[in-house]
Amino acid sequence: RQAFETVSAAPAPGQEVELRDVVIREPLAVPEGSAAEVRVVFTPGVDGLTFTVFSLAGEDRRTHAEGSAHWVDPAEPPPVDLAAVQARCSLVTEEVTAAAAGPHWGNLRRVHGGQDEELALLEAGPATAADLHRWVLHPALLDEATGSGRDGDGSYWPAGFARVTV
Numbered sequence: 214r215q216a217f218e219t220v221s222a223a224p225a226p227g228q229e230v231e232l233r234d235v236v237i238r239e240p241l242a243v244p245e246g247s248a249a250e251v252r253v254v255f256t257p258g259v260d261g262l263t264f265t266v267f268s269l270a271g272e273d274r275r276t277h278a279e280g281s282a283h284w285v286d287p288a289e290p291p292p293v294d295l296a297a298v299q300a301r302c303s304l305v306t307e308e309v310t311a312a313a314a315g316p317h318w319g320n321l322r323r324v325h326g327g328q329d330e331e332l333a334l335l336e337a338g339p340a341t342a343a344d345l346h347r348w349v350l351h352p353a354l355l356d357e358a359t360g361s362g363r364d365g366d367g368s369y370w371p372a373g374f375a376r377v378t379v
Contacts, residue, residue, distance in 0.1 A: 214350050214379055216253040217282035221262060228284040229378055233261075235280035236373040241268055245315065255282075285378065295332070302327035316340035317353035333358060350379045 214230050243249045250269045255262040261283030267276045302325035309321045320341055323334040337345060341353050359374075 220255055223284050227287055229287050231283045231285045231376060231378045233281045233283060233376050235278060237278050238276045241277045298332050299325055302330055302332045318357060320354055321357045
């Protein structure tokens with residue numbers, strides 16, 4: 214999202230970034246104390262830019278995500294009745310106290326599970342909160358929000374997103 218905004222100016226004031234058909238190929242894991250070179254490559258698409266996110270480690274190139282990015286007119290999101298969602302997600306409530314993967318992770322506090330639906334509570338921890346001014350969509354919060362899914366046999370990561378508007 215941030216890379217798209219850097220290479221593509223909004224055609225009109227007030228437009229928002231929409232990511233579409235995002236496929237997550239492989240998580241990007243960087244061991245503590247090391248670094249990774251991450252690149253985002255854009256190519257012209259139908260009405261926006263397609264992108265590929267990859268990392269480089271020596272001769273090893275790994276693709277992590279692909280999709281497209283577009284400028285769209287802002288739209289008022291439909292209202293969501295959180296009390297109704299939480300009522301539907303009353304099968305399981307899990308307080309999350311697991312160790313974080315790094316200082317910016319560990320923001321997931323609670324997951325309410327229902328039939329084919331979940332509601333997660335995230336609260337930015339100190340390191341994430343200190344970083345919020347730098348990000349419109351904080352990577353740690355996105356990772357935890359989308360990676361909190363449970364299926365009874367453990368956690369899972371999504372394979373992708375049809376559409377996310379920021």
